[in-house]
Amino acid sequence: MPESKLGLLQGTLDVMVLQTLAAMGPQHGYGIARRIEQVSGDEILLNQGTIYASLVRLQQRGWIRAKWGASENKRKARFYSITPKGRVRLGQDVAYWRRLAGVMGRVLASRVQENGNA
Amino acid sequence: MREFLARLLAAFHRSRREQDLDTEIAAHVQMAIDDLVSRGVDPREARRLALAKFGGVEAAREQHREARGIPWADRLAQDLRYALRTMRREPAFTVFAVAIAALGIAAATTVFSVLSTLLLRPLPFSQPDRLVWVANAPPEDGLSAQTLQVFRFLSFRNRNHSFADMAAYFAFYEAGDSTLNWNGRMERLNALPVSQNFFPLLGVKPEIGRGFNNQECQWNGPKAALLSHGLWVRRFASDPHLVGRTIPLDNSPVTVVGVLPASFDFGAVFAPGIQMDLYVPFPLTGETDHWGNTLAVVGRLKPGITSQSAQAEAAVLGQLITREPHRGNDITPQLTPLKQHVSGRLRPALLTLAFAVVAVMLIVCANLSNLLLVRGAARQKEFAIRSALGAGRARLVRQVLTESLLLALFAAAVGTCLAWLGTRALAGLTAFNIPLLTSVRLDGTALAFTIALAVFSGVVFGLAPALHVPRGDVGEALKEQGRAATDSPHHGLLRSVLVVAEIAFASVLLVGTGLLIRSFLRVLDVNLGFQPARAAAMRIDMPSQFLRENMTKTAVARRDAYFNDVLGRVRSLPGTEAAGIIDSLPLGRNRTWGIAAHGMTYKPNEYPEAFVHVVSDGYIPAAGIRIIEGRDFTERDTTETEPAIVINETVARHLWHGEEALGRQVDAGPFKTPCRVVGIVSDVRHLALEQGSGSEMYFTLRQVHDLPSIYLVLRSRLDTAALTSSVRHTLLPLDPEMPREQFESLEQLVDRSVSPRRFIVYLLAGFAAFALILASLGIYAVISYSVGQRKQEIGIRMALGASPGALQNGILGETLRLAAIGLAVGAFVSAASTQLIQGLLYGVRPEDPVTFLGVVALMLAVAALAGYLPARRASLTDPMIALRAE
Structure with missing residues (x-):
C-alpha cells in the first residue's frame, strides 16, 4: 500500500538520522536506512537514496562524522557517528518535535470536537 | 561559515x-x-x-x-562543463554562432564607442558643460558672418553678466600659415592665433613653461609661441630646454614660452581634420579690429547661469552694442553649448547608426535563436533522457540558457578584439572631417556595454529555445524517438516568425541605407561649378621680401613681376593646361565683403554681401569654372587700370534682377572708385557640396593685395606626385627657401568635404550587407530544416507522382511567402521611420520609390536563392530512400 505511506516532512529525515546514530552508534548508510524503516514499521515513504543528501548535510554542519570501514559482510562502507555537537542539536530537535507533536495533537483534537458539536 | x-x-x-x-x-x-x-x-x-x-x-x-x-556554484560549474562539451561536439555550429554574434557585438561596441566619444563623453576641458560657443550667425552663413569683430567682442565681454570669461581665436587661420626653418629644413606648420585667456578659459595648462603674458599680446609685442605636444616631440625631440629659447618662425625669432599637453587637440574639437602645430597670441587691439569680423568665440558661463538665459541677455546686449556710435559690424550673438556645436551636427547621423546597429543586433539574436531552436529540436531526445534520469525542467532550461550565454560571452571576447581593431582603425581615419574621431577608443564604459550586450543577447537568443525544453512529458518524447526529432507546429511557427522578423529588420536597414547611398550619389553628382578632375592645388606663399604692410608702387610692381614669373614658369611645364593662383581653395576658408550696384542705396540690413576670392589670371580656367559672359582677368588688369571684378550668376541676378550685368559698375573691395564687371562665371559650391553657392566675387591679385595665403592651382595631365617634383624644381630658383609641400588634387578636397557623409554611408552599408547575409542564412536554415523534417512526406508525394518541379515550386513559394510577409512589415516600418532620417537625405525623398522597389527586388532575389538550394535538394530526393530512412 504505497499510497498510504507517510511522506517525509522537510527536516524530519535529519532528526531521524541523528536519533538513529545516537541510539545505535556508528552505522553505514544502508544500516541507517534499514533501521529507520524498521522503527517506523515501514510506514514511511523513504527513498533510501535521499539519506545520503541528509548525511552530507549533517556532516557539513559538524553534527556527525564519517570514517571508512568494513561492513559485516566485509564490504567497504562509510560509517557515520554522532558528534557531541550533534547530540546537543538532537536534544534541541527532540524537544522541538515533542512540543510540535503535542500542539498538533491538541489543535487537531479540538477541531474534531467542534466538528462533532456542529 | x-x-x-x-x-x-x-x-x-x-x-x-x-x-x-x-x-x-x-x-x-x-x-x-x-x-x-x-x-x-x-x-x-x-x-x-x-x-x-x-x-x-x-x-x-x-x-x-x-x-x-553551494548549489548555484556547483550547478553552474556543471552546466558550464556540459555546455563546453556540447560546443566542442559541434565545432562548426559553435564557430558559426560565435562568429556572427561576435560581428554583431563588434559592430555595436564600435558604434557605441563613437557615440560615447562624440555625444556622451564630456569635452576634454575643465567643467566643459559650462562652455558655450558664441557665433554671430548660424553656420550656414559663411565665416565672416559667423565671427565677431574685436572691439565688439571686447565690449560684449566687459558688459555682460552671464559669462565668467570669454576667449577667442582667429577664425581665418589656414593650414600651413607658418613656416618653420629648423635644422636646415623648411616646413609649413598650422598655427592658430588665440586670445591671451584662450587656454586658461578651457582649463588647459601648458605641460612645461607658461601661457602668453600681457606684452606678448600687444600689437607688435615680443613674438611668442606655445607648441603643441606633437610638434615638440616631432621636430624638437621633446627637448625641455627649448622653452625660453627662440625658434625661427616666418623668418623671425619667436620665443617658445611653453608646450601644451598631449591631451589638448584643438583640431579634434574645433576643426576636424586639421592638426594644429603651434599657437601664437592674437592681439585684441585697434589694428586687429580693422580687419573686420575675425573672432571665433568661446565663453564660460558663470555657475548657475543657463545657456538660455545667457542667450536672452546676449540678444539684448548685442542690439545695444550694435546701435552705439563706434563704427563696426553688427553683433548678434548666438549661443550654443560647445558640445552641441562640436558634435550636434552629426547627432542625427550617429543616432541613425545606433538604430542600425540595434537592428543588426536583433537580427543576430533572431538568427542565433533560430539556430538554437533547430538544434534544440534535434536535442529533444537528449533532454528527455536527462529528465528521465532525474534532471528537473528548471535545470534543463538553465542548461540551455547557460549554453547560449556561454556562446554570447565567447562572442563578446572575440567581438571586443574586433571592436578594438575597429575603434583603432576609426581613430586613425584622419581623412574624415569628423570631430573627436581621433579620440575614439574602447574604454571601460564601452567594455561594460559589451558585457551587458553579450548577457542581454545571450538571454534573448537563448530564451526561445530554453522555453521549448520539453515539459516533463518524458514518455511522450521518448516514444517518438524513432522519428529523428519531434517538431510541433508551434515550433515551426516560432521559427517562421523569427525569420520574418529578420527579413523585416533587414529590409528597414536596407531602405535606410539605400536612401543614404542615393543621397550620397546625388551629392557626388552635384554640379560643383568647378571641375575637380585633373586639377590640383599646392600652397606656395610668397617669399618674405614681398610681405609688406604698405604697398609702395615699386613693391607692387615687384610683386606683379613675381607672380608673372611663377605663372610663366608653371605654364611652360609639359602637361600644364592652365595655371592660376587663389587666396583660398573651394570648400575651405571663406570670407565675405559687401558688394553694391553702383548708385543704388540699400537698407542697413540688406546691404548685399558676397564671398571674396582674390585670384590671378588663369585661375578660373584652371579650376574649371565656366565663364558665361565677358572675360577672365589678364596681366593687364593692374593698379594702373580701372578696378575689375568678376561675379557669379547669383550676384548678377541679385543686383540687377536679370538685366544685363556685364560692363556695369559695383562698389566693392578696397577701391576708391567703383569697379567694372568684366566677367560673369558659373556658381561654385564653396561652402559644402550640399549647400547652394550664394553670392561670389573675384578680384585680381594685382589690384587687391590682401592675400592671406596663396594656392597655386594647376590643370595638368600629370599626377600629383610628378607635379609636385616638377613644380618644385621650377619654382625653387624664385624662392630657395620654399618649404616642401605636396600637391593635393581637387578631387581629394571634394572627397574630404563629403567624408562625414561617406563615413556614415560606409558603416551603414556594411551593417546592411551583414543584415542581408544573416537574413538569407536565416531563411536558408529554416527552409532546409523544414524540408529535412518533411523528407518522408516528400518521398510519399513523389511516390504518388508529384513532379520534382512542382515540389520545388512549392518550397520556393513557401520561402517567398515568408519573405513577402517580412518585406511587408519592413516596408511599413520603413515608411514610418524614414522621416526620421530626412535631415540626412539630399535630393531624395524619404519615400523614394526607387529605393523601396530596389530593396523589395533585392530581398526577394536573396530569399529565392536561399530557398532554391533546399528546394532543389528536396526535388532530387529518391522516394525509396526517403521512405526507408527512419
Whole structure:
C-alpha cells in the first residue's frame, strides 16, 4: 500500500538520522536506512537514496562524522557517528518535535470536537 | 561559515566526492541485495527490488550535490562543463554562432564607442558643460558672418553678466600659415592665433613653461609661441630646454614660452581634420579690429547661469552694442553649448547608426535563436533522457540558457578584439572631417556595454529555445524517438516568425541605407561649378621680401613681376593646361565683403554681401569654372587700370534682377572708385557640396593685395606626385627657401568635404550587407530544416507522382511567402521611420520609390536563392530512400 505511506516532512529525515546514530552508534548508510524503516514499521515513504543528501548535510554542519570501514559482510562502507555537537542539536530537535507533536495533537483534537458539536 | 567553507571546498573536490558517493551507493545497493538474497529472494529479483527501494540513483546524486555544494556554484560549474562539451561536439555550429554574434557585438561596441566619444563623453576641458560657443550667425552663413569683430567682442565681454570669461581665436587661420626653418629644413606648420585667456578659459595648462603674458599680446609685442605636444616631440625631440629659447618662425625669432599637453587637440574639437602645430597670441587691439569680423568665440558661463538665459541677455546686449556710435559690424550673438556645436551636427547621423546597429543586433539574436531552436529540436531526445534520469525542467532550461550565454560571452571576447581593431582603425581615419574621431577608443564604459550586450543577447537568443525544453512529458518524447526529432507546429511557427522578423529588420536597414547611398550619389553628382578632375592645388606663399604692410608702387610692381614669373614658369611645364593662383581653395576658408550696384542705396540690413576670392589670371580656367559672359582677368588688369571684378550668376541676378550685368559698375573691395564687371562665371559650391553657392566675387591679385595665403592651382595631365617634383624644381630658383609641400588634387578636397557623409554611408552599408547575409542564412536554415523534417512526406508525394518541379515550386513559394510577409512589415516600418532620417537625405525623398522597389527586388532575389538550394535538394530526393530512412 504505497499510497498510504507517510511522506517525509522537510527536516524530519535529519532528526531521524541523528536519533538513529545516537541510539545505535556508528552505522553505514544502508544500516541507517534499514533501521529507520524498521522503527517506523515501514510506514514511511523513504527513498533510501535521499539519506545520503541528509548525511552530507549533517556532516557539513559538524553534527556527525564519517570514517571508512568494513561492513559485516566485509564490504567497504562509510560509517557515520554522532558528534557531541550533534547530540546537543538532537536534544534541541527532540524537544522541538515533542512540543510540535503535542500542539498538533491538541489543535487537531479540538477541531474534531467542534466538528462533532456542529 | 564553516558550512559555507565546506561547501566551497566541496565544489573544488568534486570528482573525489563524486567517487566516494558512487562507492557508497554501490555498497548500499550490494548490502541490500545481500540482505534480500539471505532472505531467500532470487538474486536477479533482489537486484531489482534493491534499486527500486533506493529510488533514482541520478536523483540521489543530484540531491547529494545540492546538499553538499553551494548549489548555484556547483550547478553552474556543471552546466558550464556540459555546455563546453556540447560546443566542442559541434565545432562548426559553435564557430558559426560565435562568429556572427561576435560581428554583431563588434559592430555595436564600435558604434557605441563613437557615440560615447562624440555625444556622451564630456569635452576634454575643465567643467566643459559650462562652455558655450558664441557665433554671430548660424553656420550656414559663411565665416565672416559667423565671427565677431574685436572691439565688439571686447565690449560684449566687459558688459555682460552671464559669462565668467570669454576667449577667442582667429577664425581665418589656414593650414600651413607658418613656416618653420629648423635644422636646415623648411616646413609649413598650422598655427592658430588665440586670445591671451584662450587656454586658461578651457582649463588647459601648458605641460612645461607658461601661457602668453600681457606684452606678448600687444600689437607688435615680443613674438611668442606655445607648441603643441606633437610638434615638440616631432621636430624638437621633446627637448625641455627649448622653452625660453627662440625658434625661427616666418623668418623671425619667436620665443617658445611653453608646450601644451598631449591631451589638448584643438583640431579634434574645433576643426576636424586639421592638426594644429603651434599657437601664437592674437592681439585684441585697434589694428586687429580693422580687419573686420575675425573672432571665433568661446565663453564660460558663470555657475548657475543657463545657456538660455545667457542667450536672452546676449540678444539684448548685442542690439545695444550694435546701435552705439563706434563704427563696426553688427553683433548678434548666438549661443550654443560647445558640445552641441562640436558634435550636434552629426547627432542625427550617429543616432541613425545606433538604430542600425540595434537592428543588426536583433537580427543576430533572431538568427542565433533560430539556430538554437533547430538544434534544440534535434536535442529533444537528449533532454528527455536527462529528465528521465532525474534532471528537473528548471535545470534543463538553465542548461540551455547557460549554453547560449556561454556562446554570447565567447562572442563578446572575440567581438571586443574586433571592436578594438575597429575603434583603432576609426581613430586613425584622419581623412574624415569628423570631430573627436581621433579620440575614439574602447574604454571601460564601452567594455561594460559589451558585457551587458553579450548577457542581454545571450538571454534573448537563448530564451526561445530554453522555453521549448520539453515539459516533463518524458514518455511522450521518448516514444517518438524513432522519428529523428519531434517538431510541433508551434515550433515551426516560432521559427517562421523569427525569420520574418529578420527579413523585416533587414529590409528597414536596407531602405535606410539605400536612401543614404542615393543621397550620397546625388551629392557626388552635384554640379560643383568647378571641375575637380585633373586639377590640383599646392600652397606656395610668397617669399618674405614681398610681405609688406604698405604697398609702395615699386613693391607692387615687384610683386606683379613675381607672380608673372611663377605663372610663366608653371605654364611652360609639359602637361600644364592652365595655371592660376587663389587666396583660398573651394570648400575651405571663406570670407565675405559687401558688394553694391553702383548708385543704388540699400537698407542697413540688406546691404548685399558676397564671398571674396582674390585670384590671378588663369585661375578660373584652371579650376574649371565656366565663364558665361565677358572675360577672365589678364596681366593687364593692374593698379594702373580701372578696378575689375568678376561675379557669379547669383550676384548678377541679385543686383540687377536679370538685366544685363556685364560692363556695369559695383562698389566693392578696397577701391576708391567703383569697379567694372568684366566677367560673369558659373556658381561654385564653396561652402559644402550640399549647400547652394550664394553670392561670389573675384578680384585680381594685382589690384587687391590682401592675400592671406596663396594656392597655386594647376590643370595638368600629370599626377600629383610628378607635379609636385616638377613644380618644385621650377619654382625653387624664385624662392630657395620654399618649404616642401605636396600637391593635393581637387578631387581629394571634394572627397574630404563629403567624408562625414561617406563615413556614415560606409558603416551603414556594411551593417546592411551583414543584415542581408544573416537574413538569407536565416531563411536558408529554416527552409532546409523544414524540408529535412518533411523528407518522408516528400518521398510519399513523389511516390504518388508529384513532379520534382512542382515540389520545388512549392518550397520556393513557401520561402517567398515568408519573405513577402517580412518585406511587408519592413516596408511599413520603413515608411514610418524614414522621416526620421530626412535631415540626412539630399535630393531624395524619404519615400523614394526607387529605393523601396530596389530593396523589395533585392530581398526577394536573396530569399529565392536561399530557398532554391533546399528546394532543389528536396526535388532530387529518391522516394525509396526517403521512405526507408527512419
